C-alpha cells in the first residue's frame with residue numbers, strides 16, 4: 001500500500017461549558033490513546049458526543065442541538081485546541097436554543113459548511129447496533145455526515161437539494177399549481193442531486209473494495225460483505241437529464257400524491273452478507289463485527305481522501321466484545337489516530353500495551369488523570 005501519509009489530527013485540549021452534565025471542564029488529551037473510565041450515567045457518552053459535535057455540528061444521537069444545553073442553562077459551549085505544525089488552532093461552538101455561533105481562531109464563521117470537517121472524528125457507538133434494521137434515513141445520515149465532512153460540494157448540494165425538495169413539495173400541495181415554477185424547481189432538484197449521487201457511488205465502491213479485508217482481521221469465518229447503494233437511477237450516466245425526464249414522466253403522480261415521490265430522499269444503503277441482507281441473517285455478534293469493519297473502512301476512506309487520520313471515538317465498545325475481539329480491535333485501530341475510548345470496566349486496561357492516559361469521570365467531573373508515558 002502507498003502509505004506515506006503521516007498527518008493526523010490531534011486535539012490538545014477540550015473545554016466544555018454547560019454541555020449536558022458538564023458544568024465546566026477543561027481537559028488536556030493524550031496525543032495517542034485516552035481512556036475514560038466511569039460508571040453508567042457519569043458523562044462518558046456526553047464527552048464523546050461533544051467532540052463528534054465539533055466535527056459535524058450534529059449530535060450522533062437522535063436529538064436536537066438544544067438537548068445538548070445543560071438543564072436550566074441558556075447556552076452550551078464546546079471548544080478545543082487542535083495541534084498544528086505551524087500554529088495551534090482553536091475551534092469553538094456556542095449552542096443557543098435558537099442556533100449556533102461558530103468560531104475558528106476566534107473569527108466568526110457564518111457558514112456551517114466552512115466549519116464542518118475542520119476536525120474529523122469517527123464515532124463507534126453501541127447505538128449503531130440498530131443500524132441495519134433502522135429506517136433508510138438513519139443509514140443516509142451516516143453516509144451524509146461522513147461525506148459532508150470531506151466534501152464542501154456535497155454539503156452545499158445537499159443544502160440546495162433539501163431546500164428545493166421542500167419548496168417543490170409545498171408547491172405540490174397548492175390548489176392551483178404554477179407550472180412554470182414547478183418546472184424551475186424540478187430542474188433545480190434534479191441538478192442538485194448529481195454530485196451527491198456520484199459521490200455516494202464512489203464512496204460505496206471504495207468501501208466494498210476494502211471492507212472484507214478488514215472484516216477478516218476480526219473473524220476467522222469469512223463472510224462476504226457488500227453494500228448496495230439503492231438509488232433511483234442506478235444505470236444512469238447522464239443523471240441530470242435522466243432525472244429531469246423521470247420527474248416529467250411522473251409529474252401527475254407527484255401532483256396526485258402532493259409530494260415528490262422519487263429522488264435522493266428515498267435512497268438506501270443496503271448491507272449484505274453473502275448476498276443476503278444483514279438485517280435478515282446475521283447474529284448480533286456478527287452485526288457488531290460488520291459495524292466495526294464498516295467504521296474502520298470509513299477511517300481508511302477518510303485517510304485516502306483527506307490524507308489525514310481522523311480522531312477515533314469509541315464509546316463503550318469494549319464491553320460488548322469478548323477478549324479475543326477486544327484484543328483484535330486494539331491491534332486493528334490505526335496507531336496514527338488519536339483515540340478516545342470510554343469504558344465502565346477498568347479491566348479493559350490490562351489488554352492495552354501502548355502508552356496511554358487514563359481519566360476517571362464522576363458526575364460530569366474529571367476526577368483523576370494518570371499517564372503511562374515517561
Ligand SMILES: Nc1ncnc2c1ncn2[C@@H]1O[C@H](COP(=O)(O)OP(=O)(O)O)[C@@H](O)[C@H]1O
Pocket residue numbers: 019020021022038039040041042043044045046047067068069070071
Ligand atoms: N442537557 C443535560 N443537562 C444536564 N444533564 C444531562 C443533560 N443531558 C443528559 N444529562 C445527564 O447526563 C447523564 C448521562 O451521561 P452519559 O454521558 O450518557 O453517561 P455514560 O457515562 O453512561 O455514557 C445522565 O445523568 C443525564 O441525566
Ligand SMILES: [Mg+2]
Pocket residue numbers: 044045046315316
Ligand atoms: Mg454511555
